[in-house]
Amino acid sequence: NDETGLYGHLTGVPKALLPGIGGKKILDFWWETVNRQLFTEVYLVTNADYKYYERWATANDFPVENVVNDGSTTLRDQLGAVADLELVIRSRKLQDDVVIAGDMLCADQNFDISQVINFFRSKPGELIIYYELEDGERSSSRGIVEVCPETHITRFLEKPEEGRTASRLASVVFYCIRKETLAYMPEYLRLQPGAAERTFGLFWGLSDYTKWLTHYSTKKQDGVAKPISCRSYAVGLMGNPSDGFNGKTIAMTISNFWAEVTLVESQTLVLVAHPLNDPTEFGSLQDLFCISRREYLGGLRLLQATCKKFYQFCSKRIALTKQNFTLKYDTNIPRQVGLAGSAIVSATLKCLMRFYNITAADLPEPIRANFILSVETDELFITAGLQDRVVQVYEGLVYMDFSKQLMDEQGYNYAPMDMSDLPQFWLAYLSDPSDSGRIHSNIRQRWLSRAAIVERNWSRLAQLMDQNFELRRSIYTDDCLGPGNLRMVQLARQFGSAVKLPGSGGAVVGLCLDQAKLMRQAFQEAGCVFCVIAPY
Ligand SMILES: *[C@@H]1O[C@H](CO)[C@@H](O)[C@H](O)[C@H]1NC(C)=O
Numbered sequence: 001n002d003e004t005g006l007y008g009h010l011t012g013v014p015k016a017l018l019p020g021i022g023g024k025k026i027l028d029f030w031w032e033t034v035n036r037q038l039f040t041e042v043y044l045v046t047n048a049d050y051k052y053y054e055r056w057a058t059a060n061d062f063p064v065e066n067v068v069n070d071g072s073t074t075l076r077d078q079l080g081a082v083a084d085l086e087l088v089i090r091s092r093k094l095q096d097d098v099v100i101a102g103d104m105l106c107a108d109q110n111f112d113i114s115q116v117i118n119f120f121r122s123k124p125g126e127l128i129i130y131y132e133l134e135d136g137e138r139s140s141s142r143g144i145v146e147v148c149p150e151t152h153i154t155r156f157l158e159k160p161e162e163g164r165t166a167s168r169l170a171s172v173v174f175y176c177i178r179k180e181t182l183a184y185m186p187e188y189l190r191l192q193p194g195a196a197e198r199t200f201g202l203f204w205g206l207s208d209y210t211k212w213l214t215h216y217s218t219k220k221q222d223g224v225a226k227p228i229s230c231r232s233y234a235v236g237l238m239g240n241p242s243d244g245f246n247g248k249t250i251a252m253t254i255s256n257f258w259a260e261v262t263l264v265e266s267q268t269l270v271l272v273a274h275p276l277n278d279p280t281e282f283g284s285l286q287d288l289f290c291i292s293r294r295e296y297l298g299g300l301r302l303l304q305a306t307c308k309k310f311y312q313f314c315s316k317r318i319a320l321t322k323q324n325f326t327l328k329y330d331t332n333i334p335r336q337v338g339l340a341g342s343a344i345v346s347a348t349l350k351c352l353m354r355f356y357n358i359t360a361a362d363l364p365e366p367i368r369a370n371f372i373l374s375v376e377t378d379e380l381f382i383t384a385g386l387q388d389r390v391v392q393v394y395e396g397l398v399y400m401d402f403s404k405q406l407m408d409e410q411g412y413n414y415a416p417m418d419m420s421d422l423p424q425f426w427l428a429y430l431s432d433p434s435d436s437g438r439i440h441s442n443i444r445q446r447w448l449s450r451a452a453i454v455e456r457n458w459s460r461l462a463q464l465m466d467q468n469f470e471l472r473r474s475i476y477t478d479d480c481l482g483p484g485n486l487r488m489v490q491l492a493r494q495f496g497s498a499v500k501l502p503g504s505g506g507a508v509v510g511l512c513l514d515q516a517k518l519m520r521q522a523f524q525e526a527g528c529v530f531c532v533i534a535p536y
């Protein structure tokens, strides 16, 4: 019905063979997507326009014997897609799960069919793909699905009249069907004699075709992708390291110290080495020795491990698109304050979630914390507990109870706490990290400073912080704590400040009740770095 004459040359061409940009046909995209060693056999069912498809098959290395002609020549005698499917299953005696791909599907080059197949294989039931209609796209032009919140399809409507359904979700004619279900097909066909009921849903109009062409011609010049930047913050306060030992802890994110990860879409997948933390070029062998003596700070392996785990995690639950990206990171967290590892991992995860549109419903907070921990413990064999990861995911001030019974029964027990009117905390760390006593072993301890914070009883909190340190000291001995840590603790106490170790040594955290300014000077004169904590 086109009156412009622009599309006259397309008359008679089957829609799957309509030319796209650069002469590539719709079916070429389809075959490119499907031809990935995912399937042992691929069949193409056509109507009596068979000759066109045969020509295409020869030119595109598609097995010609797998092009099945259903014999229909007009709209009236067409069998319908369900009958076509039944035809190929019956005539070729197919037993396995079957995938049917429609024409529209492959218009998106980021669609990753292997992800969808993995998803299908990992769950029971049938799989169908749908999308949300754009503004102005009428539901009466599409196969519409109604979906319940648990993402089960409740109803399928073929081009419903306006008002028949509130659903704006349209099927794209991609189905994965189990062989047990295929057995119902002849029965369905017996009950649905008309071809109209036998379609799976899609009809292509000229406007769809032109839209598809536009999609491809603009895609190439989309311009520079917008970067996604996410920060995660350092953590400190009470109770650590009892998180690894069924204890209770309270921790808070602080905005002074952060790790930031930036993700930008790119042609290939690239992890960028940090010029300072991932050195690959050195002044001399001696220079390499001095740098390596302090620590291997590199965050590159954290990015890599997070991406690996993310892919693994998603392959069982979420079908990802195929886009590639470039990741880089930066952090200002001194090693003495706490390893930047968990912050880099959690910032990377935030970026990946945003890039792939993964929501909190897909990956709830407690699971996210476990995920971050597993990147470090399973992939990189770093000893760590859940506390920091939980706070980095929730952000703010969080009470955590890792009691064995609760963890076994509920999996987690975390309670965000009110952050208003907190007193001022300070943090100091040794400027020369090689001076810090490193404390590796973990000790079982339990704390109930939650009540002190809830009641805003800061003198009680100060007492508890001091006790926390003394307990640790009595177990570790002064030798193990190291002279640097002890010096900082003594200094704080001279000023009447409560003080404790927030991490594994090298830094102390305290509660400023007064004299903060004098204390800062004293710490600085003792060669330490001092800062007032900014809660985040
Ligand atoms: C991602 O990179 C791979 C390997 O370089 C490439 O084959 C693929 O086409 C890229 N994906 C996209 C969407 O550009």
Ligand SMILES: *[C@@H]1O[C@H](CO)[C@@H](O)[C@H](O)[C@H]1NC(C)=O
Residues within 6 Å of the ligand: 321, 323, 355, 356, 357
């Ligand atoms: C994520 O959602 C945005 C907005 O809805 C969309 O533009 C983008 O293409 C989506 N990205 C992916 C990877 O699905």
Ligand SMILES: *[C@@H]1O[C@H](CO)[C@@H](O)[C@H](O)[C@H]1NC(C)=O
Residues within 6 Å of the ligand: 455, 457, 459, 460
């Ligand atoms: C705060 O805690 C201290 C020490 O436990 C206690 O003596 C005091 O009564 C508490 N103050 C308030 C207002 O509850």
